[in-house]
Amino acid sequence: MVGEALGPIGPPFASEAVQQCTVRIANESAEHLNMTPLQDVRSALRCECGDPGCRACVDITHSEYEAVRAYGSHFVIKPDHENSENTAVLRENTRFAVIDVVAGDVRYHVRACNPRHSWIDVRDEGRE
Ligand SMILES: [Zn+2]
Numbered sequence: 001m002v003g004e005a006l007g008p009i010g011p012p013f014a015s016e017a018v019q020q021c022t023v024r025i026a027n028e029s030a031e032h033l034n035m036t037p038l039q040d041v042r043s044a045l046r047c048e049c050g051d052p053g054c055r056a057c058v059d060i061t062h063s064e065y066e067a068v069r070a071y072g073s074h075f076v077i078k079p080d081h082e083n084s085e086n087t088a089v090l091r092e093n094t095r096f097a098v099i100d101v102v103a104g105d106v107r108y109h110v111r112a113c114n115p116r117h118s119w120i121d122v123r124d125e126g127r128e
Contacts, residue, residue: 016051017050017101017110020048020110023047024075025115028069030045031043031045040061042059042061043059043061044057045065045076047077047081049078049099056081058077059095060076060096064076067098069116071100072116074098074099074101075087075098075099076097077096079095082097085103088100088102
C-alpha cells in the first residue's frame with residue numbers, strides 16, 4: 001500500500017502527495033530538457049494536482065516554473081484542480097494556478113521529497 005511507504009503520512013492524502021511528488025519529478029526532467037538559455041519559452045508541463053487520473057497540462061514559462069520550484073511545498077496546477085482540504089491557492093491566471101500544500105503531514109512529505117533542496121526555501125534563506 002502506498003501509505004505504508006510514506007511513514008508519518010497516512011490516508012486520505014497519502015496517494016495524492018505521492019502523485020504530486022511523482023509528477024513534480026517528471027516536470028523537472030521535462031523542464032530541464034526544454035530549457036533554452038536565452039529565451040523564456042513556454043512549456044506544457046503536467047498538472048501537479050495530485051489526482052492520479054489527471055492528465056491535464058499547464059502552459060508555463062521557464063521563469064514562472066522556477067518561481068514555483070523555489071518552494072518545496074508549492075505546485076503548479078490547472079486552475080480549479082486544487083484540493084481545498086489540504087492546499088491553498090496562492091495565485092492563478094488563465095493558464096495555471098500555484099498552490100501551497102498546507103496540511104501538516106502532507107506538507108512535511110512534499111517538502112522532504114523536494115528534488116531540488118529539501119527543507120530550504122528561498123524565503124527561509126532571507127532572499128525574498
Ligand atoms: Zn490536475
